[in-house]
Amino acid sequence: MISSNTRKYTVVSLLVNGVSHDVMIRSADxxxxxxxxxxxxxxxxxxxxxxxxGACTVLVNGKPMHSCLxxxxxxxxxxxxxxxxxxxSDIRSAFVANWAIQCGYCTPGFILxxxxxxxxxxxxxxxxxxxxxxxxxxxxTGYQEIKDAxxxxxxxxxxxxxxxxxxxx
Amino acid sequence: MQKExxxxxxxxxQRIDAVEKSTGNVKYLGDKLITGMLHAKVATSxxxxxxxxxxxxxxxxxxxxxxxxxxxxxxxxxxGPILADRPPIAFDKVRYYGEPVAIIVADYPYQAKQAxxxxxxxxxxxxxVNSVEQAFxxxxxxxxxxxxxxxxxxxxVYPVPGTNIAxxxxxxxxxxxxxxxxxxxxxxxxxxxxxxxxxxMETRSATVEINPDGRVIVHxxxxxxxxxxxxxxxxxxxxxxxxxVHIPMLGGAFGGKGAVQLxxxxxxxxxxxxxxLVKLQYEREEDMMTAPCHIxxxxxxxxxxxxxxxxxxxxxxxxxxxxxYSDQAAGITxxxxxxxxxxxxxxxxxxDSYCMYTNHxxxxxxxxxxxxxLTFAIERTMDQLAKQLNVDPIEFRLLNAxxxxxxxxxxxxxxENNIGDTAKCMIRAKELIEWNGNQxxxxxxxxxxxxxxxxxxxxxxxxxxxxxGAVLLFEPDGTVKLSCAAVxxxxxxxxILAQIAAExxxxxxxxxxxxxxxxxxxxxxxxxxxxxxxxxxxxxxVLAAADDxxxxxxxxxxxxxxxxxxxxxxxNSRVYLRSKPTYGIDIKTICLGYKYPNGHTVGGQIIGxxxxxxxxxTEMDKDTGFGDPGPWWSVGAQAVEIEWDEQNYTYEILxxxxxxxxxxIINPMTATQQMRGGIFLGLSxxxxxxxxxxxxxxxxxxxxxxxxxxxxxxxxxxxxxEFVETPNEDGPFGARGIGEYGVIGAASALANSLSSATKTExxxxxxxxxxxxxxxxxxx
Numbered sequence: 029m030i031s032s033n034t035r036k037y038t039v040v041s042l043l044v045n046g047v048s049h050d051v052m053i054r055s056a057d058x059x060x061x062x063x064x065x066x067x068x069x070x071x072x073x074x075x076x077x078x079x080x081x082g083a084c085t086v087l088v089n090g091k092p093m094h095s096c097l098x099x100x101x102x103x104x105x106x107x108x109x110x111x112x113x114x115x116x117s118d119i120r121s122a123f124v125a126n127w128a129i130q131c132g133y134c135t136p137g138f139i140l141x142x143x144x145x146x147x148x149x150x151x152x153x154x155x156x157x158x159x160x161x162x163x164x165x166x167x168x169t170g171y172q173e174i175k176d177a178x179x180x181x182x183x184x185x186x187x188x189x190x191x192x193x194x195x196x197x
Numbered sequence: 198m199q200k201e202x203x204x205x206x207x208x209x210x211q212r213i214d215a216v217e218k219s220t221g222n223v224k225y226l227g228d229k230l231i232t233g234m235l236h237a238k239v240a241t242s243x244x245x246x247x248x249x250x251x252x253x254x255x256x257x258x259x260x261x262x263x264x265x266x267x268x269x270x271x272x273x274x275x276x277g278p279i280l281a282d283r284p285p286i287a288f289d290k291v292r293y294y295g296e297p298v299a300i301i302v303a304d305y306p307y308q309a310k311q312a313x314x315x316x317x318x319x320x321x322x323x324x325x326v327n328s329v330e331q332a333f334x335x336x337x338x339x340x341x342x343x344x345x346x347x348x349x350x351x352x353x354v355y356p357v358p359g360t361n362i363a364x365x366x367x368x369x370x371x372x373x374x375x376x377x378x379x380x381x382x383x384x385x386x387x388x389x390x391x392x393x394x395x396x397x398m399e400t401r402s403a404t405v406e407i408n409p410d411g412r413v414i415v416h417x418x419x420x421x422x423x424x425x426x427x428x429x430x431x432x433x434x435x436x437x438x439x440x441x442v443h444i445p446m447l448g449g450a451f452g453g454k455g456a457v458q459l460x461x462x463x464x465x466x467x468x469x470x471x472x473x474l475v476k477l478q479y480e481r482e483e484d485m486m487t488a489p490c491h492i493x494x495x496x497x498x499x500x501x502x503x504x505x506x507x508x509x510x511x512x513x514x515x516x517x518x519x520x521x522y523s524d525q526a527a528g529i530t531x532x533x534x535x536x537x538x539x540x541x542x543x544x545x546x547x548x549d550s551y552c553m554y555t556n557h558x559x560x561x562x563x564x565x566x567x568x569x570x571l572t573f574a575i576e577r578t579m580d581q582l583a584k585q586l587n588v589d590p591i592e593f594r595l596l597n598a599x600x601x602x603x604x605x606x607x608x609x610x611x612x613e614n615n616i617g618d619t620a621k622c623m624i625r626a627k628e629l630i631e632w633n634g635n636q637x638x639x640x641x642x643x644x645x646x647x648x649x650x651x652x653x654x655x656x657x658x659x660x661x662x663x664x665x666g667a668v669l670l671f672e673p674d675g676t677v678k679l680s681c682a683a684v685x686x687x688x689x690x691x692x693i694l695a696q697i698a699a700e701x702x703x704x705x706x707x708x709x710x711x712x713x714x715x716x717x718x719x720x721x722x723x724x725x726x727x728x729x730x731x732x733x734x735x736x737x738x739v740l741a742a743a744d745d746x747x748x749x750x751x752x753x754x755x756x757x758x759x760x761x762x763x764x765x766x767x768x769n770s771r772v773y774l775r776s777k778p779t780y781g782i783d784i785k786t787i788c789l790g791y792k793y794p795n796g797h798t799v800g801g802q803i804i805g806x807x808x809x810x811x812x813x814x815t816e817m818d819k820d821t822g823f824g825d826p827g828p829w830w831s832v833g834a835q836a837v838e839i840e841w842d843e844q845n846y847t848y849e850i851l852x853x854x855x856x857x858x859x860x861x862i863i864n865p866m867t868a869t870q871q872m873r874g875g876i877f878l879g880l881s882x883x884x885x886x887x888x889x890x891x892x893x894x895x896x897x898x899x900x901x902x903x904x905x906x907x908x909x910x911x912x913x914x915x916x917x918x919e920f921v922e923t924p925n926e927d928g929p930f931g932a933r934g935i936g937e938y939g940v941i942g943a944a945s946a947l948a949n950s951l952s953s954a955t956k957t958e959x960x961x962x963x964x965x966x967x968x969x970x971x972x973x974x975x976x977x
Contacts, residue, residue, distance in 0.1 A: 064230070070227075070228035073225070073448070074227060075399065075400065075448075076900065077481060080901035111220065114221075115220050120219045120220065124219050127869075129214075130688070131447060131450075132687065133397075134398045135218050135221075157909075166398070167451070167906070168870075169877070170916060173870070
């Protein structure tokens with residue numbers, strides 16, 4: 029929603045992590061810049077500014093997006109999810125449990141991408157996992173631990189689904 | 198509740214930084230947002246080698262929000278960590294494409310960037326030195342005309358005026374010439390690769406604010422907080438005590454954040470706006486082109502053996518590409534020389550290691566500090582010589598592996614304590630890779646499988662007085678605050694130090710609270726967080742601090758328990774009688790002093806302090822290299838199995854194995870993380886990473902789209918990491934350093950496996966399908 033518009037700045041509301049916030053943006057401001065500078069949500073990181081590394085990944089209507097390639101103004105009708113709302117997610121715990129974090133700079137982007145992945149593809153095989161996670165770069169881990177984290181959540185979800193269907197019968 | 202101490206050293210304790218990293222709560226430098234902070238941007242050179250005729254800032258000043266523009270004439274003095282050869286902002290000349298020529302300070306980053314694009318520099322072009330080989334030619338254009346006049350910051354640097362040689366390090370051990378003449382078989386081979394990038398996910402940044410009282414407050418993404426103080430003191434004449442450096446956790450470093458580049462720029466920027474807080478943050482392209490990168494390398498290796506296949510003589514000529522300025526490349530030139538043989542016993546050694554200027558971005562330390570590079574050359578030569586001798590390459594390595602009793606190229610004597618078990622690592626790696634004697638096999642779908650191995654070694658080349666301090670401050674509840682200046686760059690060092698403190702104090706590790714950020718005003722001195730030195734130096738300092746605290750606890754405990762200090766033990770957060778452990782007192786009741794029933798109090802806060810400094814290291818002799826340059830040598834073996842497709846020259850990495858002897862392993866999981874991540878980084882560089890330069894010396898791939906980092910799915914299908922733990926008497930609980938080591942043998946193991954698969958000697962990097970095709974089909 030656009031609340032006011034001047035020659036230089038526009039006031040819009042953004043729906044972030046379930047809460048609506050008024051932000052003042054220039055038309056050229058990226059979603060990444062606005063989330064960080066206006067809302068203090070610094071979990072999404074700048075690393076390439078070019079959509080090549082995924083460190084800036086947020087979820088837009090549940091889908092992973094490079095917030096460095098998205099304009100804030102484009103996002104006014106969207107539901108945005110950032111790492112700050114993922115404290116209780118299974119995939120976040122799985123990253124910790126599987127030693128998938130070293131410097132931690134790529135971690136928020138990876139976690140959001142992985143979160144969307146396990147939601148969209150509960151039966152994801154290696155090929156799908158690779159296809160999804162190729163968009164994110166990690167310089168520290170060697171990816172094995174990240175793969176382990178994703179697989180552990182997929183497995184756990186499958187077990188849960190099985191238990192639920194058993195209960196339903 | 199009595200908390201029972203359990204052993205923590207050797208246990209896979211969860212990293213203390215993992216949770217806050219997973220929730221996005223960690224504040225890296227770029228996340229510390231301050232309203233009113235000004236933003237700096239560099240305008241950079243569009244020529245690789247040129248004289249600056251004029252700089253026109255008029256148009257830039259017209260951009261709204263611009264507060265200052267700084268050019269090289271503001272501070273026309275060269276600075277540097279080893280040889281002072283680099284003006285912070287180009288002055289008179291530019292020596293690489295991307296070099297800062299001006300800094301613009303503005304209210305917002307976009308304004309500064311806009312203004313930077315409007316700086317107009319007129320250049321008089323000079324011939325470009327576009328390769329390290331060209332730089333070494335006698336008639337090469339000279340990049341530093343004043344080479345003879347630069348100040349040496351450390352002793353072991355030997356520039357050759359009138360050439361592009363920033364330093365020439367010599368090793369002369371035994372009688373190389375005579376020995377070479379008696380060798381039964383010899384080999385000579387040459388290796389090379391270009392500059393490449395650290396590519397830490399977090400780009401470099403720094404903020405500086407100058408207080409009216411003269412204090413300079415720096416926040417930086419640096420591995421070297423105390424070096425920043427030193428540089429601002431040495432070159433900018435600021436009292437050491439007035440420079441306060443803050444380092445948050447870093448988003449990866451890999452050696453690239455050991456160099457001091459942005460801080461002086463941000464200092465000059467802040468000075469230009471009356472000391473206001475100014476931030477300089479590099480975008481990715483600047484981080485790749487303007488900030489220091491990974492060295493390029495050219496090596497010629499000559500090895501000779503006797504009748505039994507034992508190495509008699511080795512000659513090594515290294516051209517280390519420093520790029521435009523020597524920075525840490527001058528130190529790498531020395532480090533590569535002093536370990537030039539790799540972990541092999543060679544009685545006669547002749548090495549010339551040259552630090553070479555070119556008109557490329559300048560290089561600095563990179564994880565391994567010259568060793569991944571020299572190991573590529575050594576281990577490829579070992580494979581080729583084994584083939585020539587018709588012996589198994591692993592047997593050949595085992596026959597020549599270095600052992601206690603042998604000496605290094607600088608004639609340091611190796612002992613059971615200061616070197617790990619090279620042969621044991623090799624034998625275990627051989628089992629794990631299921632070695633079948635260099636045989637290749639063909640899979641059902643026609644692909645060729647091959648294996649390659651590599652040994653590696655490295656000492657920790659620190660300054661001879663490198664040191665770290667630690668302070669343990671007891672809190673009212675008996676827990677401990679551990680203060681030290683080790684930088685958390687992702688390696689898990691804070692977790693390791695907490696484990697070391699907990700083990701010695703026999704406390705629960707959760708009761709040790711480590712200062713995660715570094716503040717030079719509060720933390721004791723630490724040399725740097727580089728050279729795989731922190732577990733050893735800071736770890737020993739923590740032990741000393743713990744012993745100091747234990748002495749104090751016993752002293753006050755003796756008062757409270759009315760006995761002799763000698764009768765007491767410390768453990769489980771208590772001080773108690775050794776002979777009657779149930780008789781004791783909780784640390785929390787004495788660690789801020791012991792209060793008698795009438796209120797009188799004796800003692801006070803327990804503050805344990807400790808320092809560890811390198812022992813008996815020496816500079817290397819100028820003419821022979823003779824000296825003791827490092828405290829110990831960690832060693833290991835790596836092996837890689839690949840599957841190569843002869844149809845299109847692509848390949849997959851099936852297995853990546855590391856067996857490392859780093860002494861006692863404090864935390865097996867963080868150590869495994871380092872080894873996996875290390876071999877991954879090495880394989881990424883070796884398989885795809887290289888700066889590509891056009892004929893004008895301009896990088897053609899300065900971003901993550903065109904500069905090929907290994908992506909998810911391209912990593913080895915399987916990583917195997919094991920440790921051999923030959924303890925080091927001098928290390929904390931027997932530990933040596935391990936941080937850099939995983940990367941060292943990766944390129945050589947990969948190149949050896951691909952050379953086997955393709956039946957072609959692959960002596961260049963990166964091993965792209967195209968390079969393999971060129972080498973095999975075109976023969977170069």
